[in-house]
Amino acid sequence: MKESNVYVQDLSRGIIKENPVFRLLLGMCPVLGVTAFLINGLGMGLAATAVLIASNVVVASLKNFIPAQVRIPVFIVIIATFVTIIEMILQAFQPALYDALGVFVPLIVVNCMILGRAEAFASKKPILRSLVDGIGVGIGFTLALGILSLVREVLGQGTILGPEPENTIHLFGEAFEPMGLFAQPPGAFIALGLLLAITNIIFKKYNL
Amino acid sequence: MRDILKMSLTLTIIAALSAFLLTGVHNITEPVILARQEREYYEAIERFFPEVEDFQTKEIDSNQYDLIYDQDGEELGVMGTIETQGYDGAIRYNLAVDTEGVIQGIVIVSHTETPGIGDVIETDQFQEQFVGKGYDDSLEDGEDVDTVSGATLSTGAMLSSIRRTVNTIAEQFLGEEREYIDLTEIPDGVYEASVDGTHGILTVEVEVENGEIIRVDVPEHNETEAYFVDSYPEIPERIVEEQRVEVDTQTGATLSAERIVDAVKKALGDAVPEIEDDAEGNGGDNNNEGE
Numbered sequence: 001m002k003e004s005n006v007y008v009q010d011l012s013r014g015i016i017k018e019n020p021v022f023r024l025l026l027g028m029c030p031v032l033g034v035t036a037f038l039i040n041g042l043g044m045g046l047a048a049t050a051v052l053i054a055s056n057v058v059v060a061s062l063k064n065f066i067p068a069q070v071r072i073p074v075f076i077v078i079i080a081t082f083v084t085i086i087e088m089i090l091q092a093f094q095p096a097l098y099d100a101l102g103v104f105v106p107l108i109v110v111n112c113m114i115l116g117r118a119e120a121f122a123s124k125k126p127i128l129r130s131l132v133d134g135i136g137v138g139i140g141f142t143l144a145l146g147i148l149s150l151v152r153e154v155l156g157q158g159t160i161l162g163p164e165p166e167n168t169i170h171l172f173g174e175a176f177e178p179m180g181l182f183a184q185p186p187g188a189f190i191a192l193g194l195l196l197a198i199t200n201i202i203f204k205k206y207n208l
Numbered sequence: 209m210r211d212i213l214k215m216s217l218t219l220t221i222i223a224a225l226s227a228f229l230l231t232g233v234h235n236i237t238e239p240v241i242l243a244r245q246e247r248e249y250y251e252a253i254e255r256f257f258p259e260v261e262d263f264q265t266k267e268i269d270s271n272q273y274d275l276i277y278d279q280d281g282e283e284l285g286v287m288g289t290i291e292t293q294g295y296d297g298a299i300r301y302n303l304a305v306d307t308e309g310v311i312q313g314i315v316i317v318s319h320t321e322t323p324g325i326g327d328v329i330e331t332d333q334f335q336e337q338f339v340g341k342g343y344d345d346s347l348e349d350g351e352d353v354d355t356v357s358g359a360t361l362s363t364g365a366m367l368s369s370i371r372r373t374v375n376t377i378a379e380q381f382l383g384e385e386r387e388y389i390d391l392t393e394i395p396d397g398v399y400e401a402s403v404d405g406t407h408g409i410l411t412v413e414v415e416v417e418n419g420e421i422i423r424v425d426v427p428e429h430n431e432t433e434a435y436f437v438d439s440y441p442e443i444p445e446r447i448v449e450e451q452r453v454e455v456d457t458q459t460g461a462t463l464s465a466e467r468i469v470d471a472v473k474k475a476l477g478d479a480v481p482e483i484e485d486d487a488e489g490n491g492g493d494n495n496n497e498g499e
Contacts, residue, residue, distance in 0.1 A: 036323045070215045074222050081226040085233045092237035095244060099318060156324065163323070183324035 014136030020113040021144030022199040027113035030104045032188040041149025043097040049138025056134035059122040156182030256304035256312040257284045292369035295361040309343030309378040326362030343378040347371040392419035401475035412471040435461035
C-alpha cells in the first residue's frame with residue numbers, strides 16, 4: 001500500500017500540486033507560442049512529454065555514473081538527443097504538426113521544465129519513480145496546453161481541431177466574427193493570465 | 209586529475225552514444241521525409257498537368273523550374289518552386305503556368321505568416337483570383353488581382369512574387385517577349401513622376417540620354433527611413449545597370465522598392481512620345497533587347 005502510494009503521489013504531483021504551467025510557470029515559451037490551435041497545443045504537450053519521460057528515465061538510470069560537476073551538460077546532451085529524435089520523427093511522420101510547431105520543437109531542449117525535472121527529481125530518485133514523475137508532469141503540461149489552446153482556438157478562430165480544413169469543426173455560424181486577438185501572441189498572455197486566475201481560485205478552494 | 213579524466217570520459221561517452229542514436233534515427237527518417245516531399249510535389253504537378261509524362265529541371269535565381277512534357281514530348285507548361293520573403297520569414301510555393309503563360313494554380317508549400325492574418329495566402333479565395341490570369345494580364349495590385357486588406361504585406365509579397373515568376377517563366381521558357389518601354393524612343397531629358405508611398409507621395413527623377421537611363425533619383429519621399437535605405441540607392445542602381453525598369457525588387461524594403469519601380473515606369477511611360485499599343489508579336493521592331 002505504502003509503495004503504490006508513492007507512485008500515485010508522484011503522478012498527481014506533476015498534474016496538480018506542481019503543474020509546470022499553472023503552478024510553477026515553467027516552460028512558458030512554447031505555452032505562449034504554439035497554443036493558437038488545440039491540435040498544436042496537444043502535439044507540443046505530447047512531444048515535450050515524450051522527451052521528458054525519456055530524459056527522466058535515462059538520467060535516473062545514469063545518475064550513479066555522472067560526476068556531479070558535469071551533470072548539467074550531460075543532462076542537456078541527453079535532452080537534446082531526445083528532442084532531435086522527436087523532431088526527426090515528427091518531420092517524417094507528422095509533417096503538418098512539424099510545420100505548425102516550427103522552431104518550438106528544437107526549443108524543447110532549453111525548456112526549463114525538462115531540465116528542472118532531471119535536476120530536481122530524476123538525478124536523485126529511482127528509475128521507476130522518475131518514469132512516473134515524467135508521465136505526471138507530462139500529463140500536467142499537456143493538459144495545461146490543451147486547455148489554453150482550446151480557449152484560444154474557440155475565441156480566436158471560432159473552430160476546434162483546426163487548422164486542417166478537413167478536420168476543422170466550425171462552432172458558430174457564418175456570421176461569427178472571431179476575436180482575432182486571441183489567435184495572436186498578446187491574446188496568449190491574456191488567456192494564460194485569466195486561466196491562472198481561475199486555476200488559482202480552484203486550487204485555493206479545494207486546498208490542492 | 210582523476211576527476212578531470214572521469215568527467216571528460218563521461219561527457220565523451222554520452223556524446224558518442226547520442227551521436228550513434230541520432231545517426232540511426234536520421235537514417236530511418238530521412239528517406240521518408242524526402243519521399244514525402246517529392247510525392248507532394250508530383251501530386252501538385254499531376255493536379256495541374258494531368259498528362260504529365262516527363263519534365264526537365266532548370267534553376268534560375270536559386271528557384272527551381274520544371275518544364276513539363278506529355279507523352280508525345282509536347283510542352284504542357286512550367287511548374288515553378290519559388291521562395292520569397294513574406295511578412296515573417298520565407299514563403300515557399302509552387303506556381304503552375306501553362307504554355308500560354310496562364311496561371312493554372314498555386315500551392316503554398318510552407319510559410320510562417322501570422323496565423324489568422326497573413327495565412328490568407330493559403331485560402332482558395334486569395335489563390336483563385338490568379339487562376340486564368342497570366343503573362344498578358346496586369347498582375348498589379350488593384351488591377352486584375354487584389355491584395356487582402358489587413359494582410360497587405362503577406363498578400364502583397366505573394367502578388368509581386370507571382371508576377372515576377374510569371375514573367376520569368378514566360379520569358380525564359382515560353383519565348384514571350386514583353387513590350388517593355390522602348391528606351392530608344394525617349395528623347396533625352398529628365399523626367400519626373402510621383403506615386404503614393406507609405407506616408408505620402410514618392411517622387412522620382414529619371415534622366416535619359418541617348419536611349420539609356422543614366423540616372424535615377426528620389427528627391428522626395430516619406431517612406432520609413434529604416435526601410436528606405438535598403439531600397440535606395442540599391443534599386444536605382446539596378447535600374448541603371450540593367451537598363452530596364454522591371455528589376456528584381458527583393459530587398460529589405462520590398463514595398464519602397466516597388467514604389468520606386470512604379471514611379472520610374474510612370475515617368476518613362478509618360479515620356480514616350482506616342483504610346484503604341486498595337487497587336488503583339490508581329491515582330492516589327494523588337495530591337496530593344498540587342499542594343
